[in-house]
Amino acid sequence: MAQTAAAQDGAESFMLPQAAPVQLVDPDGRHVHNDMYPLPDGQTLLAEYRQLVIGRRVNEQANALVRQGRLAVYPSSHGxxxxxxxxxxxLQGQDWMFPTYRDTVAVMARGVDPIQTLTLLRGDWHSGYDPYEHKVSIQATPLxxxxxxxxxxxxxxKLKGEDTVVLAMCGDGATSEGDFHEALNFAAVFHLPVVFFVxxxxYAISVPLKHQSVAPSLAHKAIGYGMPGERVDxxxxxALLGVLLKGVDRARAGGGPVLVEAFTYRMQSHTNADDATRYRTDEEVQAWLPRDPIIRLRSYLTGLHLLTEQKEEEFARDAETVAARxxxxxxxxxxxxxxxxxRFVYTEKTAQLREQAAKLREELSRETV
Known part of the structure; x- marks a missing residue:
């Protein structure tokens, strides 16, 4: 009995997240040592810093396009x-990403064309890109x-024996939905290669986290399903690269699913249709400004003499090229x-659809006469 209890305690310790969110570079740009997660090399961080700069410009440009009436809605990921x-x-090329409506920058960083990415948010009738081509599911609005x-x-x-890991993305509000719990339970029971990234x-629109969960963290929910959870800044x-890559590698090696909770902040409103001042204070928002991910990594890379003024100008030009596109x-x-x-309702049109299509063609032909 004692051995069984000890084994159980060991398993639970393995599943529990670290006491504080994993951090490898602090807000002042200084390296924070962590035995479990080595710091990515400087060139890798420099390349991803470029993507950060592009991502910030994407958010700025998308908000401007909303004001111009070119986008119907935009959920910003600023910050x-x-x-x-x-x-x-x-992720590797064969892996799949399942994004939310707020993950536009992630979809573009995965290689999807900016215009195709924004087609759905423009109000068009389809997702805008081929999910199978990019291994990126359409952005989901339902939580x-x-x-x-x-x-x-x-x-x-897994049934096909494919070397595939799936990154399943969601926000903190989604953890209050039944689908979240069903997905975690299914992935754990069938030992699937999934990284759940919260x-x-x-805030879930206007509802703060404290009104959704009293768990020590959202990552702690993982242990109830028999999978490890981790918290990350x-x-x-x-730190995000270190934690997510470890989770992906574990899943690829047959270790099963993992839950990663990223502790961040939505700097802007939920969408352009939201007024965030109704449920949070300006002081709260201002407190997060010094934690900006771009400022932090810029300080670190500048300290290593990897990020030069010339590089900054180059990355800014790259970002402006995307914005112009x-x-x-x-x-x-x-x-x-x-x-x-x-055209796309059935592989073969039903008699009713053929009749409706013919009627529409007749009406349109009368308008052009």
């Missing part, structure tokens, strides 16, 4: 760009539904084909 960049960086799809893909990959930005790109693509009017209403 969360480190989570976005690390999510894409930790947590994509997590079930993610474990389904992981289950299929970006805890403190979501504004520390180096967004402007040019979204300023172009969409060429609408009414036949699309019927």
């Amino acid at each position: 969360q760009e480190a989570c976005q960049v690390a999510a894409a960086a930790c 947590a539904t994509q997590l079930l799809h993610a474990v389904g893909v992981a289950h299929a990959a 970006q805890n930005n403190q 979501g504004n520390d790109l180096a 967004m402007r040019d693509g979204l300023n172009a009017e969409v060429q609408v084909d009414p036949e699309d209403l019927f």
Whole structure:
């Protein structure tokens, strides 16, 4: 009995997250030693810093496009760009990403064209890109539904013997949904290669985390499903890379699922339709400004003499190229084909659809006469 209890205690210790979120670079840009997570090399961090700069510019440009009426809605990830960049960086080409509606920067960092990425948020009728081409599922607006799809893909990959890891992304609000718990339980029971990545930005629209959970952290929820959980500073790109890469490597090696909670903050409103001043104070927002992921990594890389003024200018030009692509693509009017209403409903049109399509063609032909 004593040996069984000791083994159980050991398993629980393995599953529990570290006492404080993992941090490898502090807000002042200084290295923080961690025995479990080595610091990524400088060149890797420099390359990902470039993605941070691009991600921030994407958020700025997207917000401007909303004001110009070129995007219907935009859930900004301003301040969360480190989570976005690390999510894409930790995956290999054959792996799958299942993003949320707020993960536009992660989708672009995965290699999806900016205009295709923004098609859904523009209000178009389809996701804008081929999920199979990029191994990126469409951005999901309903909370947590994509997590079930993610474990389904992981289950299929395991049955086929494929070398595939699935990154299932969600926010803190999604952890209150039943789909979240069903997905974790299924992944744990079937020992699937899934990394659940929770970006805890403190608010589910207007509901603060304290009104959703009284657990020590969201990462602690993992132990109830028999999987390890880890907490990480979501504004520390180096720590995110270390924790996520370890989780991905573990899943790829057959170690089963893991839950990673990134502690970050949503600097802007939930979307352009939200007024965040109704539920949080300006002082609270201002307190997070010094923790900005770009400022932090810039300080660290500058201290190593890896980030020069020339590099900064180069990265800014790269970011502006992406922003220009967004402007040019979204300023172009969409060429609408009414036949699309019927073209993609069934492989073979039903008699009713054929009748409706013919009626529409007749009405359109009268308008052009």
